[in-house]
Amino acid sequence: MGGEPVPEREFLRRVEELLKGRVASDPDTLRLYSRYYWLLALLTELRGEPLPKPLAVAWPESAEEVAVLVRLCNEYGIPFAPYAGGSGVIGGTICEKCLVIGVKRMNRVLTFSEEDALVVAEAGVLLRRLEEFLNERGFTLRHIPQSYPEAALGGLIATMSTGQFSTKYGGIEELVLDLEFVAPDGVLVPMRRNLVPRAATGPDLKRLLIGSEGQLGVITKAALKVFPLPQHVWKEAYAFPSFEAGLKAMREVMLSWATPAVARLYDRDDSAARFHDPRDILLLIVEESSEELLRAKVSVIEKLAAKHGGVKLGGEYVEKWLKTRFDVISELKKLVVPLGLWFDTIETAATWSKLPAVYSEFKRRVKAVKGVYAVLAHASHFYTTGACIYFTLTYEASEEVYWRMWREAMRTLIETGATISHHHGVGLLRKDWVAEELGSALDYLKRVKRALDPGNVSNPGKWLG
Amino acid sequence: MIALVSLTVLKAVKLTPKLVARFALLPLRKVRNPCLYCPGICLASCPTFLDSGNMMLSPLGYSRHLELGKEKCAKCWRCVQECPARHQLPETYSREKARLELRVLREGSPLLVAVEGLDESYASSLSSRLGAGLAVVKALDQRYTEGRPLEGSSARAVVKALSGREAYSVSPEAAHALGLRFLPTAFTTLGLKVKYEGVVHIPCLLRSAEPEILNALRAAGAMITGVDRDSCLKAKPRLDALYLCPRAGKLGLKSVYDFLQ
Numbered sequence: 268m269g270g271e272p273v274p275e276r277e278f279l280r281r282v283e284e285l286l287k288g289r290v291a292s293d294p295d296t297l298r299l300y301s302r303y304y305w306l307l308a309l310l311t312e313l314r315g316e317p318l319p320k321p322l323a324v325a326w327p328e329s330a331e332e333v334a335v336l337v338r339l340c341n342e343y344g345i346p347f348a349p350y351a352g353g354s355g356v357i358g359g360t361i362c363e364k365c366l367v368i369g370v371k372r373m374n375r376v377l378t379f380s381e382e383d384a385l386v387v388a389e390a391g392v393l394l395r396r397l398e399e400f401l402n403e404r405g406f407t408l409r410h411i412p413q414s415y416p417e418a419a420l421g422g423l424i425a426t427m428s429t430g431q432f433s434t435k436y437g438g439i440e441e442l443v444l445d446l447e448f449v450a451p452d453g454v455l456v457p458m459r460r461n462l463v464p465r466a467a468t469g470p471d472l473k474r475l476l477i478g479s480e481g482q483l484g485v486i487t488k489a490a491l492k493v494f495p496l497p498q499h500v501w502k503e504a505y506a507f508p509s510f511e512a513g514l515k516a517m518r519e520v521m522l523s524w525a526t527p528a529v530a531r532l533y534d535r536d537d538s539a540a541r542f543h544d545p546r547d548i549l550l551l552i553v554e555e556s557s558e559e560l561l562r563a564k565v566s567v568i569e570k571l572a573a574k575h576g577g578v579k580l581g582g583e584y585v586e587k588w589l590k591t592r593f594d595v596i597s598e599l600k601k602l603v604v605p606l607g608l609w610f611d612t613i614e615t616a617a618t619w620s621k622l623p624a625v626y627s628e629f630k631r632r633v634k635a636v637k638g639v640y641a642v643l644a645h646a647s648h649f650y651t652t653g654a655c656i657y658f659t660l661t662y663e664a665s666e667e668v669y670w671r672m673w674r675e676a677m678r679t680l681i682e683t684g685a686t687i688s689h690h691h692g693v694g695l696l697r698k699d700w701v702a703e704e705l706g707s708a709l710d711y712l713k714r715v716k717r718a719l720d721p722g723n724v725s726n727p728g729k730w731l732g
Numbered sequence: 733m734i735a736l737v738s739l740t741v742l743k744a745v746k747l748t749p750k751l752v753a754r755f756a757l758l759p760l761r762k763v764r765n766p767c768l769y770c771p772g773i774c775l776a777s778c779p780t781f782l783d784s785g786n787m788m789l790s791p792l793g794y795s796r797h798l799e800l801g802k803e804k805c806a807k808c809w810r811c812v813q814e815c816p817a818r819h820q821l822p823e824t825y826s827r828e829k830a831r832l833e834l835r836v837l838r839e840g841s842p843l844l845v846a847v848e849g850l851d852e853s854y855a856s857s858l859s860s861r862l863g864a865g866l867a868v869v870k871a872l873d874q875r876y877t878e879g880r881p882l883e884g885s886s887a888r889a890v891v892k893a894l895s896g897r898e899a900y901s902v903s904p905e906a907a908h909a910l911g912l913r914f915l916p917t918a919f920t921t922l923g924l925k926v927k928y929e930g931v932v933h934i935p936c937l938l939r940s941a942e943p944e945i946l947n948a949l950r951a952a953g954a955m956i957t958g959v960d961r962d963s964c965l966k967a968k969p970r971l972d973a974l975y976l977c978p979r980a981g982k983l984g985l986k987s988v989y990d991f992l993q
Contacts, residue, residue, distance in 0.1 A: 295788065312768075352772075396776055416773045544740070
């Protein structure tokens with residue numbers, strides 16, 4: 268097993284034979300690949316405290332090499348953890364004594380069809396590079412999370428990501444047409460023979476991989492929907508009398524199909540921090556290929572915003588957000604770290620009827636936790652049935668405070684009928700709460716895991732066992 | 733900074749006496765290595781990372797292991813251009829500073845400015861051909877090969893000595909460090925023609941000047957069929973691209989200075 272040094276050495280020799288220099292097991296590399304962007308792991312690293320270290324990091328260049336690696340893992344009983352951009356925040360890749368399978372060298376865009384509006388790319392392609400590739404051809408994936416500069420495709424699918432434009436274009440699960448993956452037993456499961464818009468050919472096995480967080484194999488390739496770059500854009504911000512009034516306006520906007528690409532409703536605390544304007548502010552971007560459609564949507568939105576007391580603020584705040592939307596470092600550098608504080612984000616979603624209570628209870632209860640100093644909130648993704656609320660928290664840089672805050676946050680979400688995660692995933696962070704949300708469905712998911720991965724080598728120790 | 737801790741912002745914070753005391757000490761507390769807190773906003777621009785897929789060979793690795801950065805980082809400044817905090821990571825690898833010194837070898841106007849050990853032969857031959865002056869900056873290339881920070885007073889002295897003169901930097905390095913005009917953007921002014929058809933690489937250090945560089949090369953006669961913004965001659969150079977970096981000549985790659993007419 269993994270703890271025995273001789274099989275480990277033999278295993279590493281076989282991996283080295285296969286990859287010829289594209290594997291590392293030196294302490295510095297292992298330490299860097301053990302940290303990831305889980306804020307607790309990062310805090311641990313910054314304090315110089317140890318994190319669970321992988322056995323080695325391997326960089327295959329093809330799905331076939333991934334398959335051989337996974338078969339070797341099965342042969343030697345060594346677990347593996349797929350690793351894409353390293354920008355996840357839930358501890359999904361932290362895996363002691365695992366072989367980390369880094370997919371970043373599998374980074375080719377394989378096919379792009381303007382006529383069919385789809386692209387096929389390898390799992391290690393950086394999202395930004397893929398988007399730039401498409402933009403040069405007049406198209407866009409429009410999947411733009413805050414991790415856009417560093418995230419890679421496979422990780423976005425494995426964590427069931429959403430992006431800043433997902434209100435219109437949908438989360439990654441709505442963009443994926445098909446996948447190729449290496450199953451936990453080392454068999455390469457190819458894409459369908461035919462790429463089609465939809466097929467009623469039974470339950471889609473590939474859908475299991477979306478949100479699987481590396482526990483059901485390694486995603487190696489994906490076919491995705493793409494869209495022509497929109498030609499007409501409208502940007503506006505509104506101040507509402509309350510956060511709830513903003514939510515009501517957005518409910519009507521969504522149900523009237525005047526769907527914006529971006530809608531972000533900041534509560535007054537969040538607005539104060541980001542815009543130095545302590546009002547409940549809604550940022551909107553509507554973008555369309557057709558000017559007529561844009562005008563029609565804007566007209567509907569303007570009426571609904573006014574109906575709920577929205578006051579136009581112009582596009583300045585939208586522009587400010589566009590400029591700073593990927594910057595997770597400036598405030599950390601200037602304020603949070605020098606103050607001896609730390610931060611995290613907790614995202615949830617709920618239906619319209621529950622959202623006001625989710626919002627107010629979360630703010631009240633979590634801000635009351637000892638060591639928590641600020642709870643900012645904005646609704647960032649909207650649906651016809653409800654929305655995602657994204658909380659940004661600042662607290663004492665201590666593991667004790669961290670878990671106290673998370674426990675209260677998860678209890679609040681469960682008790683108010685919200686989900687424990689809208690788009691970051693479960694990982695190690697939320698594994699203790701996922702059963703409460705999924706009920707017996709989790710037991711069946713675990714059975715699926717056992718059936719696909721009898722050796723339990725695919726990112727074990729997480730929420731699927 | 734003042735705006736970040738304005739009263740408006742403080743309304744969103746649960747203030748305790750301990751936190752208020754820390755706010756008071758805030759000006760004294762600096763974060764010296766922001767890369768430690770960053771997910772890697774610059775990753776998609778790092779040539780050694782893009783080539784290897786290995787985070788150790790990226791700003792995340794270099795910032796944690798300065799010796800590795802000194803050895804492996806391309807010092808191309810692309811990460812600095814991407815960084816919201818404008819952290820000058822490539823200058824953190826060495827404690828020893830690069831102490832610049834300007835030596836004017838031949839007075840004249842215009843003045844071509846070379847970097848010692850990098851582009852003196854190109855600069856010398858061009859200065860003879862154009863009847864231009866020639867100056868050499870010592871130690872500057874240490875910034876781009878070893879990651880030494882510039883010694884501030886010496887850099888300011890060089891900039892001051894060149895101010896008010898029609899000075900052109902032969903290399904992207906001197907243009908970047910000293911704010912000089914990059915010579916290829918003045919080829920037409922100086923009567924130089926470029927005989928080249930193919931892909932042109934935009935110098936990593938001067939990415940923001942891409943339109944100016946391309947327009948100048950076209951005006952000088954270059955037939956540009958493609959633009960390479962990705963490769964880096966220190967990491968994974970393209971054999972088919974024309975580099976505006978004099979270092980290309982030394983590495984057996986196509987340097988613009990070998991295509992002048």
